[in-house]
Amino acid sequence: MRPMIHTPFAGSLLTVLLFAGTTHAADSTPAARKLARDAVIVDTHIDAPTELMKEWRDLSVAQPREFDFPKARAGGLDVAFMSIYTSPGQDDDGKAYEIANRMIDAVEKLANENPDKFALLRTPRDVEALRLLGLVLLPLGMENGAPIGGDLAKLKYFHGRGVRYITLAHSANNRIADSSYAAEKKWKGLSPFGREVVAEMNRLGMIIDVSHLSDDAVAQAVDLSRTPVMATHSAFRHFTPGFERNLSDELAKAIAAKGGVIQIPFGNAFVDPASAAKTQAYFVAYAEYERARSAGRTTQTVAEFDAEWDRDHPPLPVKIDAVLDQIDYGVKLVGIDHIGIGSDFDGVSGALPEGLRTVADYPNLIAGLQARGYSDADIRRILGENALRVWRRVEAYAAERQAAPATKRD
Template sequence: MSVPARDAASTALMARANQIARDAIIVDGHIDVPYRLKNNYVDVGAATDGGDFDYPRALQGGLDAPFMSIYIPASYQESGGAAALADSLIDMVEGIVEQHPDKFALASGVADVRANHAAGLISLPLGMENGAPVEGDLANLAHFHARGIRYITLTHSRDNEISDSSYDETGTHGGLSDFGRDVVREMNRLGIMVDISHVSDNAFDDVMEVTSAPVIASHSSARRFTPGFERNLDDGRIERLAENGGVIMINYGSSFLLKRYQDDRDAARARILEEAERRGWEPGSDDFNAYSDQYFRDNVPYADLQDVVDHIDHVVGLVGIDHVGIGSDYDGVGDSLPTGLKDVASYPNLIAALLQKGYSETDIRKLLGENALRVWAEVERIAARS
């Protein structure tokens, strides 16, 4: 029996996508494995029942350098202990590598990523999400650089001593604080990439005035598709990021991809709270959670793979292929991931969609990892001459 031409073409397309995934270096700017494992440790060197990342799925997807997010909740800015938590999460990542030296390796620079790729190992570079562990002392930047941190997201959900947050309407500093400007300069000197995901628009503008090195948005998308959502970058700031030589790494979370999803989500939350009040359910109770989960499944459809491609197309149309990458936020956005991109096994699905759109293999390799590695290498070069 002959294979229908359409099926044969789809099979050939996926075969090519899988081959590119195996051959190219795939860098994902943000994966929240450490915090996922903080209170519920499982061995990600083997297949896991939950989460979006483990070794078998990463191998299937061709993933080479997932930045492990050393995530520090904003609450630690008030309670203290941010630096200690960061050190403990770094210890965890080092432990994963020690437990599985045949699968994972640390990576403190671009050369390590390339060497690990050649050796068939998945690199686990480190990025710190929230600058709170700096704890007001520039010397802590050197400490965390020595521990392998290679980017720092300056703030998270609330303003901190470094920067205002896109999620916080307080506007504590009107952008970066004076200390935050010193932090950016010291990160440039040490060779730590400045990550402007989560910062306010004013803080982004201040970073652009201060930095001597290109910066990254490790897990942000295009505000064109989510009007009013400051967490994503507007077109003017994407253009400014490109002028700086930086890269925006597209976040897969449905709320980052679609205004429709944000609206549906907000309406669902209000409806669920109304029903809980009517039935006398406490938020967080089994009945509340069961109803909430089912209501979201029935009424809040996720984004899909094409929505991610739309964001990529938009950035490429604005500033070219050299300034876009992947920052999935796997293990960080819950079950809001788009259909077709539900875990780290799915990078070939994105590659196939890009091939269908007419992207060349050279351009796809840039997007998958070479753009991020170029920025990282330039940050290293600038630090070396400091």
């Protein structure tokens, strides 16, 4: 969300509170922990690579982070999409391509140095065999299409490096699409280049991620895509009126009608109305700060601005019920086959609900769903089967299209 980090509230005090008060899998029920072990859990958005770029840590052992191997095993996590995030500022500076490659290098290093714990994942066909080895599987998702610049050929390059979805834009309009956070929309949806990006991603077998996009861009991406799309970490605007970053009911239904999935994030700003309002206020204040800095009315640095904001706007307490309510609402709105999870762990600076503080805590979510009457079969769909179905369909479409005679290709 922020220009260089994902959300407000990144202070050290919050980090202390996060790991001092973490609810662990052991606090859930035996039935929930059993299902967490048995089910395939797919989390479509974890920002560990951003943290690795700040400071390299061996995530094969316990770390003061929301994602590492011991916590993942405790929580039953099987497939953890690593977010290759670049900011609008890095796009403006021409550094996004380089930084994306360095992030991919970091994930590869993590897997290569710990082959008994992690494995890179390029296709859903390999999930069952690899999870039997007790590995945490690491596919890649690119958050913000900035690294491809204006070069369609870079899509094939990044697909070759293992990127399996692209969030078309992030917190600012880019060459591809308008952002939900942008006060003024440049393209009124997708750009002409963005329309080409959608078609090429379909051809290559890359999932189109509509999180962070403006309403018009979401609608156009869903309409243009020949495959189901995914909102890898988006909640429902029903709970956060006026917060365009979350999906309207109309857009959620359009995604589902195309066979896609909405992956519910855990961050307070997505699931809690008061926290969402504070996030919106941050962006308004930041825009004013940028105008003042450009006009020479302030010498305050971005870090100083953020530190002042964090001090004056501490995170609000939010309970796990906020996430459960989102899932309930989504299931009633679009059906059990179109809801999943995309936590945004390591990307929301610790502003997370009680009971969902790290990847060890999926059993708490499962226990909550069981308490609300969901069957284990339905919970399995939410935990990962729905996301894998979309991934398989996107991959199959690409294979079908590439195998078809040229005259029959669309």
